[in-house]
Amino acid sequence: MHVAVVGAGISGLSAAWRLRHRLGAGVDITLLDQAGRFGGKLTTGEVAGVRVEQGAESVLLRDPVVAELAGALGLGALAQPAPLPAGIVAAGATRPVPRGTLLGIPTDPSTLDSAGPARATPEPPGGPDPLLAAGADVSVGALVRPRYGDEVVDRLVDPLLGGVYAGRADDLSLAVTVPALHAAAQHERTLSAAVRAAQAAAPRTTGPMFGVPAGGLSAFATALAAASGATARLDAPVRELAPTPSGWRLTVGSTRDPEHLTADAVVLAVPARPAARLLSGFAPAVAAEVGVLDYASIALVTLVLPGDVLPASSGFLVPATEGYAIKAATFVGHKWPHLAAPDVSLVRLSLGRYGETRVLQCADADLAELARADLAAILGTRLPDPVGVRVQRWGGALPQYGPGHLDRIARARAGLAEHPTLALAGAGYDGVGIPVCVRSGFAAADRLAATPAADRLAAAARLAAAPAADRPAAAAADRSAAGPGVGRRAAAADVEPAEISTGD
Ligand SMILES: Cc1cc2nc3c(=O)[nH]c(=O)nc-3n(C[C@H](O)[C@H](O)[C@H](O)COP(=O)(O)OP(=O)(O)OC[C@H]3O[C@@H](n4cnc5c(N)ncnc54)[C@H](O)[C@@H]3O)c2cc1C
Structure with missing residues (x-):
């Protein structure tokens, strides 16, 4: 055969x-x-002698299949990220990603306080029927926006979804992107009850949520x-x-x-x-x-900066409403200790959202400079000239379900x-x-x-x-x-x- x-x-x-x-x-x-x-x-490369992932970066460990496969291939245990917080940019400042939410959607909207990136409106009382008819699918935004308000969608859910799909909450399928919530919405009458049910149904895992084969x-x-x-x-x-x-x-x-x-x-x-x-x-x-x-196109700009110039965090997400070209930054050497290199800071910046391709038409050098300028503005600091730059373009790469x-x-x-x-x-x-x-x-x-x-x-x-x-x-x-x-x-x-x- x-x-x-x-x-x-x-x-x-x-x-x-x-x-x-x-x-x-x-x-x-x-x-x-x-x-x-x-x-x-999946493609691993090198910038200024430092190993970097130029496509996918890491693997969600809730499903052990990749860890098992790596073991079967003799690649050993997956490398794990450092337990550092990630932030979301809101009104020009980087704020911690609120804990205990489901893709930015809280069980109790009142737990989102003014110190966080977004505040929720109180949820209206539930109607007589479940949020979704059996088997129906809607966009994530269509479920969340009328119940928790625009800020939760625009400043929390959108950047979290955007970090994965480069897409928008108002376009992406609930069934594909948040399947547990989709299932719960077919029997719960309020969003808070549905989020609670979805979280309760998720398998309990201990240890880090992400890993990556140590050899890349x-x-x-x-x-x-x-x-x-x-x-x-x-x-x-x-x-x-x-x-x-x-x-x-x-x-x-x-x-x-x-x-x-x-x-x-x-x-x-x-x-x-x-x-x-x-x-x-x-x-x-x-x-x-x-x-x-349909697919979204994005570009990744990896910068190797001299010295230890990045904050002690794994990076941040940037909502579209903030007006920057970059939509995310990963402080690679901080987040992944096995990729840290001496005397330099490694940052991976991602640009491009579904339907907004103008920024991607810039030449590589301009794109890298734009990304560096955005990073400096968000961090509120001057950044040194990079000792290594790599622009990786991914045309039509991320499915928009x-x-x-x-x-x-x-x-x-x-x-x-x-x-x-x-x-x-x-x-x-x-x-x-x-x-x-x-x-x-x-x-x-x-x-x-x-x-x-x-x-x-x-x-x-x-x-x-x-x-x-x-x-x-x-x-x-x-x-x-x-x-x-x-x-x-x-x-x-x-x-x-x-x-x-x-x-x-
Ligand atoms: C920048 C980026 C970051 C990502 N980050 C993560 C992450 O951190 N974690 C995660 O889990 N996922 C991540 N993803 C998503 C994940 O990487 C992809 O969904 C996954 O790798 C897709 O695998 P695939 O085999 O289905 O498709 P692909 O990787 O697209 O493979 C399809 C292959 O088909 C080949 N091909 C196409 N047409 C033909 C043809 N006519 N004849 C022969 N060959 C053909 C292509 O060359 C390609 O090699 C990321 C994706 C991107 C683009």
């Missing part, structure tokens, strides 16, 4: 790894990516690719995908010199737009559902019922956070592993893995008992991806 995995971001890599784990040595896996490296939005996210991606035993085809754009009587035909490479590859099954782990293009030839209705998803996104994706997946050897995976479907993408890749692999040809391979793999004496038992064993994250579903509701970072 030959499986082609199109897209070697974390979703495709996870699918390839899981396929190997489920199906053993008998499956041939080809990993294709148009880029010249593994990892997609690129090393994690490369290790995952190696452990999948897949044949890597980098610099290999897939331009067409077509069903054949026995499987799939992929057209790879330039239009002038195309190459054709056949596969029994395909994992499509590319963002929504390229996925829609590849689907359009044989599943136009599915392509239309998938291709609706509107209300109803999950229903669209369910329809798209149902529309592929007649193609059981094709599986969709990635941030365009299930959620933006790295753990969600890993599970999305796992679920895609599991779909393909359930096809008859794969089922035979899985049985053979189980037998081969079992000690000789145990082989009869192994033959009967549940094939789902294999490796990290086993038996768990890939779903946005597994985590709150909105918590992936408060400093980006």
Whole structure:
């Protein structure tokens, strides 16, 4: 059996790894990516000799799947952040992010006092019905604004969501971005009761909420690719995908010199737009559902400044209402002790919000200077000239899940019922956070592993893995008992991806 995995971001890599784990040595896996490296939005680089993450920065640990995977890959324990506070800029000053809120939404609006970034209006009494009808989805802003007022949305929820999605509370789906609150809103009649119920339903975790593979996210991606035993085809754009009587035909490479590859099954782990293009030839209705998803563009400016010039904090978020170009600052060396370098301060500044791309049209040098000037203004201090600057642009990188996104994706997946050897995976479907993408890749692999040809391979793999004496038992064993994250579903509701970072 030959499986082609199109897209070697974390979703495709996870699918390839899981396929190997489920199906053993008998499956041939080809990993294709148009880029010249593994990892997609996971990419680690260097600025002035200091290691930096140039895409995703860290992993939400509420779902242990990444920590387990890193362990299985021999990468050791994840590095942890220092327990430092983060701030939100309000009326020109940096104030602490209020504690005990759900993405900035408090259980009791009166707990937001004037020392914090926002004050809430008292919530109107609840009506006779739950806040949301069963299965309905709205934007986060539509739920919160009429109940707690504009300040809570504009100064708390918006910057927290913006730090993750570069999107706005009034546009983003409640079901995708705050799934626990979405669930609670379908049976509670006030927002405060719904927030309380959502918080009570969240699994209790001790220790830090975030971590990152100590060797960096690129090393994690490369290790995952190696452990999948897949044949890597980098610099290999897939331009067409077509069903054949026995499987799939992929057209790879330039239009002038195309190459054709056949596969029994395909994992499509590319963002929504390229996925829609590849689907359009044989599943136009599915392509239309998938291709609706829009993306925000952002830029990251990393500055290496001489000396210890940043406050003792992990960074801050900047609401759009404050009028700065930067939307977040992460004091990398403070937040991540394993990345601290002697005699310099490392800061990562993020610019660009959905629908506001003008600032991103600046040349790199101007963008870096604008970001540095904003940082100095917010800190109220002069900053030295940087000894290292890196501008990383991410065009069309962050999915903007509107209300109803999950229903669209369910329809798209149902529309592929007649193609059981094709599986969709990635941030365009299930959620933006790295753990969600890993599970999305796992679920895609599991779909393909359930096809008859794969089922035979899985049985053979189980037998081969079992000690000789145990082989009869192994033959009967549940094939789902294999490796990290086993038996768990890939779903946005597994985590709150909105918590992936408060400093980006
Ligand atoms: C700046 C930034 C910061 C982030 N920070 C965090 C964070 O701190 N924590 C977190 O959990 N998440 C974070 N995220 C989100 C997270 O990184 C992404 O959601 C996740 O990495 C997406 O993985 P993916 O595999 O689904 O897609 P991608 O990483 O986009 O991978 C898709 C791959 O498909 C390839 N491809 C596209 N078209 C084709 C084609 N036609 N043929 C072949 N290959 C193709 C691309 O080259 C790419 O490698 C961040 C994202 C960004 C952009």
